[in-house]
Amino acid sequence: KNEVEQSPQNLTAQEGEFITINCSYSVGISALHWLQQHPGGGIVSLFMLSSGKKKHGRLIATINIQEKHSSLHITASHPRDSAVYICAPYTGNQFYFGTGTSLTVIP
Amino acid sequence: NAGVMQNPRHLVRRRGQEARLRCSPMKGHSHVYWYRQLPEEGLKFMVYLQKENIIDESGMPKERFSAEFPKEGPSILRIQQVVRGDSAAYFCASSPSTREQYFGPGTRLTVT
Numbered sequence: 001k002n003e004v005e006q007s008p009q010n011l012t013a014q015e016g017e018f019i020t021i022n023c024s025y026s027v028g029i030s031a032l033h034w035l036q037q038h039p040g041g042g043i044v045s046l047f048m049l050s051s052g053k054k055k056h057g058r059l060i061a062t063i064n065i066q067e068k069h070s071s072l073h074i075t076a077s078h079p080r081d082s083a084v085y086i087c088a089p090y091t092g093n094q095f096y097f098g099t100g101t102s103l104t105v106i107p
Numbered sequence: 108n109a110g111v112m113q114n115p116r117h118l119v120r121r122r123g124q125e126a127r128l129r130c131s132p133m134k135g136h137s138h139v140y141w142y143r144q145l146p147e148e149g150l151k152f153m154v155y156l157q158k159e160n161i162i163d164e165s166g167m168p169k170e171r172f173s174a175e176f177p178k179e180g181p182s183i184l185r186i187q188q189v190v191r192g193d194s195a196a197y198f199c200a201s202s203p204s205t206r207e208q209y210f211g212p213g214t215r216l217t218v219t
Binding site for chain 1: 142144149150155163165166198207208209212213215
């Protein structure tokens with residue numbers, strides 16, 4: 001069983017749509033990261049969460065520690081949001097990684 | 108403050124050669140993590156180091172792979188006698204603490 005499950009694996013959206021990516025994990029964590037990986041491979045850390053909710057521009061991330069679940073939302077999606085989004089729970093010593101959600105936003 | 112730097116960005120090695128990947132953490136960061144991303148797969152943790160110490164190497168293959176983070180200079184991930192299955196993107200991340208991490212651009216290793 002994978003320690004981290006993300007859904008959906010692939011997502012295609014029209015520009016302007018509201019997008020949700022879900023992440024469930026089974027390990028005990030001290031924090032959880034959402035990462036973005038663009039074609040070409042560079043990785044950017046979007047959020048680090050240990051509780052509640054964070055917002056940065058059009059991106060919102062939430063986490064429910066008791067339910068071991070986190071969501072990443074993108075409001076008013078744009079083609080430049082096209083990337084792979086990776087959920088990464090952190091145990092204190094290491095990260096576990098989801099397989100990623102590949103998002104394509106069509107103009 | 109420069110970001111995490113990795114070099115080389117692309118590395119081609121023949122089977123049996125050694126590969127050395129370097130990671131210079133952000134200024135003031137004393138924690139370094141190495142990750143591997145195999146083609147069409149997700150990221151996998153390899154090793155977590157602090158200056159002169161390996162903290163967690165539970166993700167490192169038992170043979171041919173080693174990592175160090177000396178008191179001075181970059182962290183080095185060393186792969187001896189490379190095989191085709193080692194072809195992957197290797198990312199390092201640095202951190203000033205044990206939670207937030209900043210990723211480097213990665214080194215893409217191709218073994219021919």
